[in-house]
Amino acid sequence: MGQLDGRVAVITGAGDGIGAGVARVFAREGAKVVIGEINEASGAAVADEIGAAASFIRTDAGDRDDCEAMVQHAVDRFGSIDILVNNAWGGGRISRVEHKTEELMTGGLAVGFLGPLWTMIAAHSHMAAAGYGRIINMCSLNGVNAHMGTLEYNSAKEALRAATRTAAREWADTGIVANVICLTNGFGVVSGRDGPTPRDRGRGRREQPDGPHRRCRK
Numbered sequence: 001m002g003q004l005d006g007r008v009a010v011i012t013g014a015g016d017g018i019g020a021g022v023a024r025v026f027a028r029e030g031a032k033v034v035i036g037e038i039n040e041a042s043g044a045a046v047a048d049e050i051g052a053a054a055s056f057i058r059t060d061a062g063d064r065d066d067c068e069a070m071v072q073h074a075v076d077r078f079g080s081i082d083i084l085v086n087n088a089w090g091g092g093r094i095s096r097v098e099h100k101t102e103e104l105m106t107g108g109l110a111v112g113f114l115g116p117l118w119t120m121i122a123a124h125s126h127m128a129a130a131g132y133g134r135i136i137n138m139c140s141l142n143g144v145n146a147h148m149g150t151l152e153y154n155s156a157k158e159a160l161r162a163a164t165r166t167a168a169r170e171w172a173d174t175g176i177v178a179n180v181i182c183l184t185n186g187f188g189v190v191s192g193r194d195g196p197t198p199r200d201r202g203r204g205r206r207e208q209p210d211g212p213h214r215r216c217r218k
Helices: 017-028 040-050 064-078 102-130 151-170 198-207
Strands: 008-012 032-037 054-058 083-086 133-140 176-183
Touching: 008 017, 008 064, 008 102, 017 032, 017 040, 017 083, 032 040, 032 064, 040 054, 054 064, 064 102, 083 102, 102 133, 102 151, 102 176, 133 151, 151 176
Parallel strands: 008 032, 008 083, 032 054, 083 133, 133 176
Antiparallel strands: none
């Protein structure tokens, strides 16, 4: 028997990387998994690899209608939603604060904060009715440690971290547990206009606020 036998999990950004890895492990532990992914080819491929325990739905994680449809897909296909992993990120552009654009900032907040929030809200009624829910939001040490060059990402992840903590308190008496996992990456100093130089990458691993660490990217 697996640790997640009988559970239904929705995972965003599950067409590759961390999201795909989470989907594989959850399925191996007995869960039914919904692969929420904007890239149809990669999302369908992961679902096909997992087999009957997986279902793919094309999802733009920054679009509220798509997020709500993804939750409903889980309920229609597998009968419930017990676990939600908000993992998707829509990209961005490494540049200093003064060079950020409205498009970068609104896009980052849509995918990194608002989409996950709408998905949490959509899942809430189903989880509360069942008296059980587990929400895992992938956040980042980028925001915690003021990582340079990634303002849109930092801001979205810090907003999501605050929302998760608030939801955890407000929903605690319904059986819903909400947590964040803060990941980190490999450089923190940006001297160029549009991105890190080779020198920045070396300095960043030595000098960013959280110090030397292993590289881990979503």
